[in-house]
Amino acid sequence: MTIIRQNDLIDSIADALQFISYYHPVDFIQAVDKAYQREQNPAAKDAMAQILINSRMCAEGHRPICQDTGIVTVFLKVGMNVQWDATMSVTDMCNEGIRRAYMNPDNVLRASILADPDGARTNTKDNTPGVVHYEIVPGDTVEVHVAAKGGGSEAKSKFAMLNPSDSVVDWVLNMVPQMGAGWCPPGMLGIGIGGTAEKAMMLAKEALLEPVDIQDLQARGASNRAEELRLELHEKVNKLGIGAQGLGGLTTVLDVKVKDFPSHAANKAIAMIPNCAATRHTHFTLDGSGSAKLTPPKLEDWPEVTREAGANVKRVNLDTVTKEEVKSWKPGDTLLLNGKMLTGRDAAHKKMVDMINNGEELPVSMQGRFIYYVGPVDPIGDEVVGPAGPTTATRMDKFTRTMLAETGLLGMIGKAERGPIAIEAIKEFESVYLMAVGGAAFLVAQAIKSSKVVGFPELGMEAIYEFELEDMPVTVAVDYLGESVHQTGPAFWSKKIEAEAIEVK
Numbered sequence: 001m002t003i004i005r006q007n008d009l010i011d012s013i014a015d016a017l018q019f020i021s022y023y024h025p026v027d028f029i030q031a032v033d034k035a036y037q038r039e040q041n042p043a044a045k046d047a048m049a050q051i052l053i054n055s056r057m058c059a060e061g062h063r064p065i066c067q068d069t070g071i072v073t074v075f076l077k078v079g080m081n082v083q084w085d086a087t088m089s090v091t092d093m094c095n096e097g098i099r100r101a102y103m104n105p106d107n108v109l110r111a112s113i114l115a116d117p118d119g120a121r122t123n124t125k126d127n128t129p130g131v132v133h134y135e136i137v138p139g140d141t142v143e144v145h146v147a148a149k150g151g152g153s154e155a156k157s158k159f160a161m162l163n164p165s166d167s168v169v170d171w172v173l174n175m176v177p178q179m180g181a182g183w184c185p186p187g188m189l190g191i192g193i194g195g196t197a198e199k200a201m202m203l204a205k206e207a208l209l210e211p212v213d214i215q216d217l218q219a220r221g222a223s224n225r226a227e228e229l230r231l232e233l234h235e236k237v238n239k240l241g242i243g244a245q246g247l248g249g250l251t252t253v254l255d256v257k258v259k260d261f262p263s264h265a266a267n268k269a270i271a272m273i274p275n276c277a278a279t280r281h282t283h284f285t286l287d288g289s290g291s292a293k294l295t296p297p298k299l300e301d302w303p304e305v306t307r308e309a310g311a312n313v314k315r316v317n318l319d320t321v322t323k324e325e326v327k328s329w330k331p332g333d334t335l336l337l338n339g340k341m342l343t344g345r346d347a348a349h350k351k352m353v354d355m356i357n358n359g360e361e362l363p364v365s366m367q368g369r370f371i372y373y374v375g376p377v378d379p380i381g382d383e384v385v386g387p388a389g390p391t392t393a394t395r396m397d398k399f400t401r402t403m404l405a406e407t408g409l410l411g412m413i414g415k416a417e418r419g420p421i422a423i424e425a426i427k428e429f430e431s432v433y434l435m436a437v438g439g440a441a442f443l444v445a446q447a448i449k450s451s452k453v454v455g456f457p458e459l460g461m462e463a464i465y466e467f468e469l470e471d472m473p474v475t476v477a478v479d480y481l482g483e484s485v486h487q488t489g490p491a492f493w494s495k496k497i498e499a500e501a502i503e504v505k
């Protein structure tokens, strides 16, 4: 009989969460590097360069890959011969591990979990509770998989109860374009087929814990239906031309994982969960000899990548920028932002729009300013701000018309595409939407030279900050005429892949 001590599980979970906050899995890095090397669209290639540079910086600096440090999921396989030397429940031990990891002063992680999700939405302040799953298995060890999943990619999860004769491939190819780019591709798709509704979702989530190994499968060939689907979907999804960050290009998915389970004759449940550029998971086994020892990757595992300055790079001073200057920017232009920029995301936008509707004055004037959709990680040591990458812009779409019409706001910066109502408003008010790369948060934060809270301090990471910038890289994603690179890019690249029979495997 193996004795597992309470502190060994708590310490192992805490260490694993710190580890995955700054170390990408090596298989993931290598897959992004391969995709980077063969990418033909300069904008998508640059996005992957930023992801790779950011990844290496995080590994060296032990700071989070992304400002969204995720919701924690723990999968435990508990051996039937294990005895616990503990007073806490196993779920409580997992949550204590989460608490210690997220509040570690050497690398504080962002607390993103809100209690009372359809009510007060109060931050629990320590990122607990995690979502904990168990399986009781023969044996005398405890096997643990730990993952921290970003909200942007989790938001794009899909489920359907197909008819038995419906095509899984058709369903996936219909759903992936609807997911937009808010899941920060390139990444992976986890697909669960069969069982019941909840079983299919579990299979999809578990599938994401596996390493990227599609090239091995391509080399050896499929030996069952799940593997056939992996090969077919990997190729067909990439042929959609969505590309890194939805900018259009050759790689949207680095791998597709499929798990299946026997199904009722009347059903074919299907679930799909994407994993993003901040893929974070690891696993360890406790055998009673102490807490887990995780082996850090070697720095040589990261490629040496330098960003190539394109011809269409413009340096912009946000303190003096005018509407005329904004109108000179073309979709796909790279801008280096300098000067002062405001921030605000979901809660701040809701509050501002409520205040406008009530005739109240905002805590800070938006006239002629740019707003960045971000919720940064708290700084440590001499940092001005912690990792501060963009959050999904479509969540702000419903506030955009009011913000542009009522505040004099000049432009917005966020992640991924804008929806029709936001694009209409951008066109009407001759505004602009710029995108930064999701999953390159530590790199983006290097451009922020000072930071202060200027509104709604009670909202914590969702407060309005004013950042002073030096060369923050962004791409013009929707210009003042309403042309969106997230529409034109994938349309162009899917046609080009087809017409020129470009290899996307």
Ligand code: SF4
Pocket (backbone or CB within 6 Å): 066, 067, 068, 069, 070, 149, 150, 151, 152, 153, 154, 182, 183, 184, 276, 277, 278, 389, 390, 391, 438, 439, 440
């Ligand atoms: S990479 Fe994108 S989806 Fe993933 S955690 Fe970061 S912002 Fe969220």
